[in-house]
Amino acid sequence: MKLVTMAVTAALALGLTGAQAEPVKVGLITTLSGGGAGLGIDVRDGFMLAVKQAGNEDLEVVIEDDQRKPDIAVQLADKMVQSEKVDVLTGIIWSNLAMAVVPSVTAQGKFYLSPNAGPSALAGKGCHPNYFNVAWQNDNLHEAAGAYANFAGHKKSFILAPNYPAGKDALTGYKRFYEGGLAGEIYTKLGQTDYAAELAQIRASDADSVFFFLPGGMGISFLKQYKDSGIDLPVVGPAFSFDQGILQAVGDAALGVKNTSQWNKDLDNPTNKAFVESFQAEYGRLPSLYASQGFDTANLLLSAMAKADVNDADAFREALEAGEFASTRGNFKFGPNHHPIQDIYVREVVKEGDVYTNKIIGTALSSHADAYWADCNM
Amino acid sequence: MSLILLIEQVLNGLQFGIMLFLMAAGLTLIFGVMGLINLAHGSLYMIGAFCAAAVAGATGSFLLALIASLAGAAIAGALVELVVIRRLYDKDHLDQVLATFALILIFSEGTRWVFGSFPLFLDVPDFLSGPITLPGGIEYPLYRLTLIVVGLLVALGLYLLISRTRLGVQIRAGENDREMIAALGIDIAKLYTIVFALGAALAGLAGALVGAIQSVQVGMGEPVLILAFVVIVIGGIGSIKGALIGAILVGLTDTLGGIFLPEVMKLFFDPSTATSIGSSLASMAIYVLMAAVLILRPSGLFGARA
Numbered sequence: 001m002k003l004v005t006m007a008v009t010a011a012l013a014l015g016l017t018g019a020q021a022e023p024v025k026v027g028l029i030t031t032l033s034g035g036g037a038g039l040g041i042d043v044r045d046g047f048m049l050a051v052k053q054a055g056n057e058d059l060e061v062v063i064e065d066d067q068r069k070p071d072i073a074v075q076l077a078d079k080m081v082q083s084e085k086v087d088v089l090t091g092i093i094w095s096n097l098a099m100a101v102v103p104s105v106t107a108q109g110k111f112y113l114s115p116n117a118g119p120s121a122l123a124g125k126g127c128h129p130n131y132f133n134v135a136w137q138n139d140n141l142h143e144a145a146g147a148y149a150n151f152a153g154h155k156k157s158f159i160l161a162p163n164y165p166a167g168k169d170a171l172t173g174y175k176r177f178y179e180g181g182l183a184g185e186i187y188t189k190l191g192q193t194d195y196a197a198e199l200a201q202i203r204a205s206d207a208d209s210v211f212f213f214l215p216g217g218m219g220i221s222f223l224k225q226y227k228d229s230g231i232d233l234p235v236v237g238p239a240f241s242f243d244q245g246i247l248q249a250v251g252d253a254a255l256g257v258k259n260t261s262q263w264n265k266d267l268d269n270p271t272n273k274a275f276v277e278s279f280q281a282e283y284g285r286l287p288s289l290y291a292s293q294g295f296d297t298a299n300l301l302l303s304a305m306a307k308a309d310v311n312d313a314d315a316f317r318e319a320l321e322a323g324e325f326a327s328t329r330g331n332f333k334f335g336p337n338h339h340p341i342q343d344i345y346v347r348e349v350v351k352e353g354d355v356y357t358n359k360i361i362g363t364a365l366s367s368h369a370d371a372y373w374a375d376c377n378m
Numbered sequence: 379m380s381l382i383l384l385i386e387q388v389l390n391g392l393q394f395g396i397m398l399f400l401m402a403a404g405l406t407l408i409f410g411v412m413g414l415i416n417l418a419h420g421s422l423y424m425i426g427a428f429c430a431a432a433v434a435g436a437t438g439s440f441l442l443a444l445i446a447s448l449a450g451a452a453i454a455g456a457l458v459e460l461v462v463i464r465r466l467y468d469k470d471h472l473d474q475v476l477a478t479f480a481l482i483l484i485f486s487e488g489t490r491w492v493f494g495s496f497p498l499f500l501d502v503p504d505f506l507s508g509p510i511t512l513p514g515g516i517e518y519p520l521y522r523l524t525l526i527v528v529g530l531l532v533a534l535g536l537y538l539l540i541s542r543t544r545l546g547v548q549i550r551a552g553e554n555d556r557e558m559i560a561a562l563g564i565d566i567a568k569l570y571t572i573v574f575a576l577g578a579a580l581a582g583l584a585g586a587l588v589g590a591i592q593s594v595q596v597g598m599g600e601p602v603l604i605l606a607f608v609v610i611v612i613g614g615i616g617s618i619k620g621a622l623i624g625a626i627l628v629g630l631t632d633t634l635g636g637i638f639l640p641e642v643m644k645l646f647f648d649p650s651t652a653t654s655i656g657s658s659l660a661s662m663a664i665y666v667l668m669a670a671v672l673i674l675r676p677s678g679l680f681g682a683r684a
Contacts, residue, residue, distance in 0.1 A: 033486065034597040037495045163657045185650065186640075187657040191601055193592040196390035196522065197633045203517065204383040217593035220497055225591050228502055228519045230509035249497035249593060 023058040024310045026301065027080035029073055029101070030091035032065035036216050038245040039093045039290050040065075043115045045283055046294030047090070053278065054302050062086060068093075070100040077101045081108055087310045088113060090297055093290075095119040095138060095166040106130040109313065111320070115297040116290060119165045120172075123339050124372030130313075132320055132338045134300055135293040136262055137370035138166050139173030141238035144260035144344035144364035145211055146177030149236050151364075152258070155180040157236075158207035160198055162214065163187040170213035170238070176371060183207035188214070193221045199229045209233055215240040220249050227253035234258075239358075242349055244288035247356035254349045254356065262342050263292045263329055264360050271326040286357060292328045299325040300332075337376035341369045382516050387637055388630065393522045395629020396529030400584035401602055402609040402621040403536060404577025410616025411552045411573050414463060415471050417478040419581055419606065420599025421485035426451040426582025427589035427598060428489055431500040440503035444586055451582020452575040459574040464567070482600070490596050497595040500586075525587055532580070533622055540618060549573060553616055605632075608664055612671045614681025623679060628664050635663035 028047060031040035044063060051059060062084055066073040073092065080086045088111040092098045098117035106112055106128040114133040122128070123137045149157060159174055159182060161167035167187060175182075183205040186198055202210060210233050214222050219241030226235070239261030247254055265276045265286060275295055279287040287295075303325035308315035323334045335341045344365045347358035405419050429450030434443035458481065466474045501507075502521045509517040540546040548569055551559045560566045585599070592598070609628050613620025640656025647655060671679060 032495075033490070037490070037596065038497070041495050163654065163661075168654075185653055187653055189636075189657070189661050193588075193598070193601070194390075194394055196393065196519075197387055197636050200383055200386045200390060201637065203386075204380060217497055217595050217598070220593035220595075221591065224501065224593075225519075228507055228509075228521055228591060230517060230519070245496050246593075249499045249595075251499050251501055 022309045022311055023060060024088060024301070024305055025084065025086045026059065026061045027077070027084060027086035027089045028061055028063045028091035029066050029076050029080070029089065030063075031068045031093050032063075034067050036068045036093060039116070039216060039288075040091070042243075042245060042288045042290035043091060043093065043294035043297075046279070046287065046291035046296075047115065047298040048294075049275075049279055049282055049291075050295045050298035050302065052282075054298075056302060056305065059302070059305065063091075066092070066097060068097070070097050073097040074100050074104070077105050081105060081110060087111065088301060090115055090301075092117050094164075095169070096164050098122070099165060102131055103128070111310075111313075111316070113297050113301060113320075115293045117166070118339065118370075120169050120370075120372055121165070123337055123370050124375035125377075127337045127372075127376035127378055129317060129338075129378045132300070132334070133340065134297040135340070136342070136344075137339045137372065138169035139176065140344060140368060140370060141240070141260045141262070142170045142173030142211075142213060143177045143371075144346070144368070145236050145238055146174040148258060148260060148346050148364045149174075149209060149211065150177070150179050152209075152234070152236070154178075154209035154234070154236070156183045156206060156208045157181075157211050158183045158185075158202050158205055158209070158233075159211045160184075160186040160188055160214075161212065162190040162192070162218065164190045166215075167213060173371075174211055174213075177365075178211075188218075192218060195222045195225050196229075199225060199231060202233070203229065203231055207233060210235050212237050213240065216246065220246050223250045223253045223257075236260075239263075239289050239347065242347070242358060243290065244286045244357060245290075247349065247358075251356070255351060257349045258361075259347050259349070259358070260344055260364050261289055261347055261358070262340070262344050263289045264345060264347050264358050266359055267329065267345075269328075269330045272328040272330075275328045286355070296325070296327050296329070296332070299327070335369045335373050337370070337373040337378075339370050339373065341367055344368055382514065385514070386516055386518060387633055389516075389518060389522070389526070391630035391633035392626060393526050393529075393629070394633055395626035396526055396533075397584050397588050398602070398605055398609055398629055399529060399622050399625035400532060400580045400587075401606040402613070402625050403533075403618055404580040405606050406610040406613065406616055406618065406621045407549070407573055408577045409610065411549055412463075412467060412570055414466060415474050415478065416463070416577075417475060417603065418458065418481035418485065419577070420603030421482050422451045422455055422578040422581040423585035423599040423602055424489060424596065425454050425485065426585030427500065427594045428493055428498065428585075429582065430586035430589060431498040431594045432493075434500055435498070440506075440590075443500070444583065447582045447586030448579045451585070452579035454582075455578020456571055456575040458578075459571050463574065464570070467570075486596050493596075495596065497593045500589045500594050502590045521591060528587065532583070536618055545569075545572070605664070608668050610678075612668050612678055614675075614678030617678070617680040620678055620680030627667065631663050631667050632660075635660040639663070 064076045090113045095117040118133045118137040161170040242259040304319035307319040426447035430443040430447040433446035506521045609624040613624030643652035643656040
């Protein structure tokens with residue numbers, strides 16, 4: 001299979017950055033083809049937008065497509081470490097791929113900055129000094145959904161998620177904060193597209209609300225079928241099934257649904273406003289939360305490059321830990337296990353003109369850290 | 379578990395099976411008549427869904443969208459047969475697999491090039507949306523019920539086509555002895571193109587029908603393709619009747635397995651372990667079914683060839 005390699009060197013050297021002599025080579029492995037491509041493309045576009053805006057000639061990015069397959073991701077990571085000699089890896093969307101790649105590249109002394117996947121195994125006992133998650137620990141948005149369900153007065157939730165690491169983190173996270181009882185708990189197949197059987201179980205149960213985590217195309221299918229089934233229970237979920245990339249394909253079925261996210265396009269800070277505007281100007285579409293995560297990851301990296309030489313691993317790590325960059329989320333801070341401590345908001349799906357999008361209606365959890373940091377010794 | 383829920387799940391399994399049949403019928407026909415393994419069948423399913431989504435988006439008519447899916451997939455199928463597949467009949471199966479796998483990649487990237495990477499919108503038409511109440515108080519989505527009826531009508535149509543028409547006679551003859559029908563003066567090349575386009579049209583129709591309740595996106599065909607292969611292996615390669623029975627068996631096993639295995643496991647484990655083990659077992663259920671059928675009948679339920 002022919003892999004597309006793209007080396008991008010920024011064109012404009014404006015001399016504004018505190019030019020470091022040592023160039024940094026970044027390997028961005030993400031999903032650019034197949035079912036989950038929308039997510040990877042958003043991360044890549046957000047990342048490259050920040051790189052372009054910085055105009056730092058010392059940053060070189062190599063982009064490869066993992067096709068959402070763990071074995072290919074591992075091959076690409078090996079190639080990047082051994083023959084491309086990259087200093088930093090990033091880009092992986094899916095937790096099962098991250099579990100296959102991250103422990104091995106950090107063990108080889110490379111830095112890994114996760115723009116998305118945050119499996120619990122890498123946040124607690126499996127944490128590593130060279131592993132940073134710029135997005136969230138997997139459980140976080142689900143914990144916020146659980147907190148919101150309490151606030152909304154849900155007493156009997158029916159919960160479902162796909163049977164893979166992030167799916168288990170999702171239901172665990174929801175249950176950690178949700179105080180009511182469960183009407184049912186289902187693990188679906190990863191990549192499942194037909195939810196008739198699950199919907200029949202929801203209908204037959206005495207649930208008063210539904211929580212689901214089904215990222216990408218799975219969420220589109222579920223929501224369309226949910227609407228068509230005539231079940232009329234309130235739905236709560238993490239932002240992954242309501243992001244900008246898929247809302248247009250879901251249509252009216254998503255209107256009014258509450259979902260939780262660490263980011264939204266209407267967050268009121270100058271970095272975010274500039275990001276949303278420049279992303280639209282560059283790519284002709286609204287950014288999703290994945291794009292914001294890619295953008296923040298690149299800016300974190302650039303902030304560390306301005307302070308330290310990547311060959312001095314300890315200094316570079318310290319510069320990353322400081323997390324001193326202008327985040328689209330406003331203030332940004334790492335916890336002791338290199339995962340963010342951040343506010344998580346509740347959003348509602350609305351229609352602006354012809355475009356389906358989200359607006360923030362409240363804060364679910366403030367300065368929220370993950371549940372695993374105490375297990376992390378590094 | 380109430381009786382109503384059970385009946386509803388059986389209907390779900392039936393609907394899933396019948397959509398699989400539309401895919402498997404084309405696949406088994408092409409394999410039976412031409413001896414060709416067509417991995418790109420899933421791409422034709424995707425093309426059907428994309429054609430339907432594009433036409434529905436432009437005109438707002440679901441019926442026009444269905445016609446577009448049939449026509450689009452049939453044209454794509456005929457073109458592929460004329461340009462690529464035709465050169466593969468004399469080659470062995472490995473060459474066919476390689477060439478049609480390449481077609482999957484070409485179709486996927488081509489679709490991405492034309493339509494972009496983000497899923498398209500295709501919705502159930504208003505007159506078919508929402509649930510209806512069946513006798514016995516079962517609430518069931520009207521659209522899924524329509525899918526069952528449409529699928530059965532297509533199955534009936536295929537049966538009549540194969541058993542009652544001149545084209546059907548040629549197809550059956552082609553399955554048995556292709557040299558002989560060529561010697562009898564039948565244009566075998568044209569017959570192959572027609573059969574391939576027919577199989578493609580069925581896949582395209584399935585893509586459009588299912589696309590309305592699922593996500594229309596690049597790569598949507600491959601998971602269905604794998605199931606369709608399981609179906610034709612169970613049903614017996616080349617047999618339309620086998621494809622129908624096999625598809626319904628697979629649909630019911632997959633749906634009912636997903637419901638009952640976690641329940642059964644709850645008798646032995648605590649609920650969360652049971653859910654996890656049950657779901658894992660359920661995803662294996664159809665392959666266990668396939669293995670069991672192959673042990674008892676190595677050429678499938680209705681397979682003529684050994």
